[in-house]
Amino acid sequence: MKAHKFVDSVGVHVRAGKGGDGSCSFRREACVEKGGPDGGDGGRGGHVIFVGDHDEDSLQRIYYSPLLFAEHGVPGRGQKMYGRNGKDLVIKVPCGTAVFDRDTGAVVADITDHRQEAIIARGGKGGLGNVHWKTSTHQAPTEFTPGDLGEEFHLNLELKLLADVGLVGFPNAGKSSLLSRISDAHPKVAAYPFTTINPIVGTVCYPDFSQIRVADVPGLIKGAHEGVGLGHEFLRHLERSRLLLCVIDMAGVDGREPWDDYKALRNELALHSAELARRPMLVVANKMDLPEAVEKLKSFRRRIRLPILRISTVDDRGIAEVKTRLWEELRPLPRGTRAAGRPATELETPAPVVDASDEIVSAEKVRLAGFLDMAVRKRKG
Template sequence: MKAITFIDRARLYVYAGNGGNGCASFRREKYIPHGGPDGGDGGRGGSVILRADKNVDSLLDLYYEPHRRAEHAGPGRGKQCTGRDGRDLRVKVPPGTLVRHEADGALVGELLADGQELVVARGGRGGLGNMHFATSSHRAPRECTPGTPGEQFILRLELKSIADIGLVGYPNAGKSTLLRALTAARPKVAAYPFTTLHPVIGTLELGDAESLRIADIPGLIDGAHRGVGLGHDFLRHIERTKLLVFVVDMAGVDGRDPSDDWDSLQRELELYNAELARRPGLVVANKMDLPEAEERLKDFRKKTKTRPIPISALAGEGVARLREELVRRWETLAGA
């Protein structure tokens, strides 16, 4: 069996800690015969807090360990001592995680930026000790109140990767090869479809400490919007990108006509999310090192009325130009 390495949906059970009970106690000291009430309050229960961490890229840990508990608080004690607070529990999630309540699907929140936190279950409040109940006519109160229970929820977490640019194309078109050529990411490349089984993000360094995140997702095929193949499940990972790069196998290695591929890609995006289909895009004609490609590119230009950038992701041909074009387009988008 293949080991699971990537999970982008997970159910999470969160249990905040209970507040500590208040305490009923009376002061006892030598030479003070009737000491007043001195029972302290209970502590506050620990909360469960999700925290976005850029070093985490999947919900895998939550899949293996779906129950997360924060600490209960300690009870109040005599001599007006307040109980110990329960420690908060922080759970790391990848930036781009959406959190919903399992029960009704209501959105609890989203974690986008590295370091962002979201309290998903609040710890219980501490109960009051009997020292609070003393009045002039009621000097020896025995009342105290219990702590309140911590919140408990079943949550549904969903990851939508955060990347600036998304690579879209048929299986085998060369998306992963291109990501390797543009960035230091090392997604698997192989001569068969559906090599990439989950999104991989690479970083294109622009200098000046600036960088662009590029998402490589599994290839799309006809019917992807209906869930055929793997693509649909991963389209949401490019929903947050600002620029799409369509990678087309111009050599037609798998026996398809590149312009048909282009039409299908457009249609699949349109059916999945019309807004996504209208997003700014750039067409890349890949595999230009193969002999059939030149002729097909001419045909492609005519049929699709697009202006693809010819490259060979494998040989690195044209990749520098593509990189410049990506940066240029990106800067135009950022300035707009």
């Protein structure tokens, strides 16, 4: 049994089965002269089918066996016997898997629902046996057709988690702490950056039994678009979220200013995708139990027009309000894999300004490098 590994992107080679050949055969039987043609048809080649399964949470299974070849159809035989169809190769994929053609980049399928099926490669048709060529003037035909080849593709599979809400924030902002307070998920919480290296989804339950799914992804830092930190790779898991929850460490525990964090986060989102940057967003000011947070919040709220939810995951203040607000904000937003964006309503200039030289304070960078190295090695398994 291989250790669990979170795989959210994998290349595969799919090949459907070839159709079975038609048969060329003549009836041979005691006391039956010139029995005539009796070659049956070949069976269809097996399809390669992907089916969504909510028990799958990663593409790990496919990662270890990326050659997905379906069975060939069986050739026809004498006595007008049809060949059996090749068995379809049914592959379970996690809900949220998008399938792309590796050469053209076109979307082949987007599997979002449990039990949703998509025929990715069609099996070849079976060939015809010589019995089909029999006519009154052509009574001993030897013609038959071979089976068609099955479809064959090189594809990329990308898992984009299905969650209603995506948490965005710098490392150590308290994203995982918040998720553990509002849902039953138990993400690891620790006082070092990049504690979360793989996305985690938690389900928030309400008294009327309605639920929403919240995704916690690794921390985003300035320069992530250039590969700093864990880069932008995991941002694909936010692409299907209808609402983003921006978690800010209002106390600036790591020596950064909350407003700078907020600007950097918006900038990185815009650099990843303009659509993601327009996604509706709520801002959460975390660590309000610390006195510095109260001071910093004063200047922060002067610069932002969005309502700010003040919380602390230590003494649970504002946590109930976050749950209620999430529900209220999500209700009017259309369901679907990609919600239409609502323009940002903040005061700051929307256009992203990137200044590569203006990087994180170097002391912090050095400290981050150590954690990062560890996180990347852990992620690569």
